[in-house]
Amino acid sequence: MTVSRRRVLGMTGAGVALAGAGVAAGVGIDRFGQDAPAHAATDLVGFHGEHQAGIVTPTQENLHFAALDVTTKDRAKLAKLLHTWTDAARRMTAGQEVTPGGAVSGAAAAPPGDTGEALDLPASSLTLTIGFGPSLFDGRFGLAGKRPAALVDLPVFPKDKLDPARSGGDLCIQACANDPQVAVHAVRNLVRLGFGVTEVRWSQLGFGRSSSTSRTQMTPRNLFGFKDGTNNVKAEDADLVRDQVWATEADGQRWMAGGSYLVARRIRMHIETWDRETLQGQEQIIGRTKGTGAPLGQAQEFDQVDLHVRGEGGVPAVAEDAHIRLASSETLNGAKILRRGYNFVDGSDGVGHLEAGLFFIAFNRDPRKQFIPMQNALSSKDAMMEYVQHTGSAIFAVPPGVREGGYWGDGLF
C-alpha cells in the first residue's frame, strides 16, 4: 500500500507520524488503483538523530543539490528561515505536504502552502541535508568567531577551471530521493520559503548514484562506464565513519560535533575523448577492470587493492598514475572519504558534445587531512585528468542532526 501525501492528510496528529513510520518499501499502487511510478518506493528515512540524514543513508537514486546565497543581513531572519525549513523538511521527508492540506486548500487570498507536484507521490526515501558555506561566517551575521578551522576555503587545485556561477554559496541543500520529482519538489519548496532571505546561486540535478554509501548496494557506474567508489568509506565501516566522517567537539567548534564537511565538485567528463580510448587504456587509467570492477592484478571488485603487484616485465599492475593508486588511503596516510556522487548530463556544450560528468560529493571530518591532499594528488598526477575538468567547487560545514523540537543549525545561532 502506498501512503500518498493526500491519503496521509486524512489522518491527524500522531497518527500521521505513525502511519508514515510504519510504511514498508514497495512498489506503489495509488488510491485510484492505477499504477504509480514503479520506482516510487515508499521508504521513509527518519529526519531526527545525532547526525543529519543523507550522509551515511544508503544512496538514493536521484539528487537535487542547490547552493544559496543569503540576501538579507538580518541574522534573526536567517535563523527564523532555518526554523521554517526544518519544519518543512520534517513534513516532506515524512511524505507530507509542506503544510497540512497546503497544496489544495487554504485562504482564497493566500498562495498555496505547498506547490503540489509531489502530491500523489510517496516519500521515496527523501532526505534533506543542509550545510553552511565559508561565506556565511563573514561579518554579516556575527558568526565569524564560530567558523570551524576545518571549513577552509578550498585551494585552487592544478587544472581547475572553475565557473564562479557554479561554485560557492552561503548555504546548501542536498535533496536525495528515489524519485527526481520528490527531490525537486523539496528543494523548490525550501527555496520558495526562502524568498526575501535567500536566493539560488546554483543548482545541480544528478542521477544513477555514481557511488554507494552502503555495502547493501551494488556499486554503481559513472559515465566512464566504471564502477566507482568501491574503496570509499561505507556506512557499515563503523570505525572509519566515526574517525573520518563525523566531526567532534575536540575538533574545535562545539556546534559542529556530530556534523561533517561536504565538498562538492562539478566534474565535466570529456566522454567523447574517453570513448575513443581502448578498453585496456581505460582500465590502466582507472586501475580496475571495467567488467567486474576488480583492481588490476586481483579477481573481484572488493579484493584488497595491492599497489605492489607487478605483471609482465615487472610493470606495476596498477600504474603509477592510475586513479585508484593516487586516491588510495595507502598513499594518503590512511585518509579516506565518504562519497555520495551522482552522474549528470546538462544538455550540450554548444560545440557538438553532451555536457556530461560527475557531480562529486564527499563527506569528511577534516578536508585539510582528507579531501584536499587527495585532490592535490589526483589533480597533479592522475592520468584521468586528461579526460575531466573541474568546473564547479564548494565546501560546506554540515551541522549535526536535529533533535525533536530543534532546528537546523540551532547550535550555531
Next chain:
Amino acid sequence: MTVSRRRVLGMTGAGVALAGAGVAAGVGIDRFGQDAPAHAATDLVGFHGEHQAGIVTPTQENLHFAALDVTTKDRAKLAKLLHTWTDAARRMTAGQEVTPGGAVSGAAAAPPGDTGEALDLPASSLTLTIGFGPSLFDGRFGLAGKRPAALVDLPVFPKDKLDPARSGGDLCIQACANDPQVAVHAVRNLVRLGFGVTEVRWSQLGFGRSSSTSRTQMTPRNLFGFKDGTNNVKAEDADLVRDQVWATEADGQRWMAGGSYLVARRIRMHIETWDRETLQGQEQIIGRTKGTGAPLGQAQEFDQVDLHVRGEGGVPAVAEDAHIRLASSETLNGAKILRRGYNFVDGSDGVGHLEAGLFFIAFNRDPRKQFIPMQNALSSKDAMMEYVQHTGSAIFAVPPGVREGGYWGDGLF
C-alpha cells in the same frame, strides 16, 4: 529475476531474444544478490512494428532527448549511420550492450563497443525514437523532393523567445526509460556511433513524465503542481490515434505512412511567480482544480469538460482565457494531440531562480491542423502565458516503425 546485460551475454543467438522477450516487469535483484535500483523494472518494449515505439508506449519515467546536426554531405554515410543506429537500438532496447561483450572485451587497440555505464542495469522499458528535421530536406542529401508538406517550419508564435542553440536540428533521438542512466547511455552511444557524421546540437533531460500516453497510468503533475494532459489522446483511443497521430500514404509522402510528426517545445516556467499566485487564481488559469484535477464545474478528473457551465453571477466556470478552454478540441475543430512531455530543472538561471519547466513533446498527424492552431490560440490568449516562456522549439518527421531486417528511414533513403 533480473536479466542484466552481462547475464544476457551468456546466452546466444535466438536464445537472447527469447530470454529478453520473456522477462516480466519486476524489481531487480542483481546477480550479486544485492539490491538493484528499485525503479529498474525489467520491462522490455518491442523495437519492431508498424510504428516506432516511444509514441503510444505508456510514458516511461525519464527522458533524454537529443537533436543532432549532420556534419557530412555524404548521403551514403548518413544512410549507413541510420543502419548502424538501428542495429544498436535493437540491442539496447533489448537490454543488451551495443555490441556483444562490447563494454568489457574487444581488441586491445580498439575502443570498447559499448560505453558500459548501463552494464548492470535492465532494459528499463527503453524506447528509442528518431525523427528528421526540416533542414535534412535542404539540398545536401538529395531529399528535397521527399519533404512532407506537414513538416512545416514552425511559425514564430506570439511571445516566443526562442534560443537558436535549443532549437531545430537535422535529426532527433528521443530516449525514454524508467532509469535515467539507461536513457542517457542509449543517447550517448548513438551519438558516439555518429562521430564524423553527426554532432549534438542540443540535448534535454526530463523526469516525472508530465503527461501520460495511456489510461493505465495515473496522470502526472507538471511543475505548476497540476495534473497535466488529462484530455490529450491516449493509446487506448483507437480512433483518435488512427486519425490524429499516424500519417498515411494519402497524406502525401509514402515513406511517412505509419509515421507521425513530433513537436518539441522547451517551456521555461516562472515557478517563483506562479508560487505567489493564490490557489484560486492558479485553478482559474488552468481551468481545473489542483487536488483532483477535475475541470472547474465538474467533480472528477476525467469528467467531460463543459465550457458552457456557469457559476455564481453567470461567470463561466472555465474562464475565457483558461488553459483547458483554449486547448480544448471543442474550440479547435476537433483537433487533439498526443503528449509525451517531461518536467525539467536545468540548474539555475543566474538571477536567483531555478531554471525549471516543461519539455513539451507532442505527436500529431499534421501540425498544420493540430499543434499550430492550438499553440496560436494558447500563445495569444492563454492566461498561463504570463508564467511561461517558450525558449526552444523543433519539429521532426518521425518515420514509421522498422521491420525485422530493416532500418530507420529505409523508406526515405
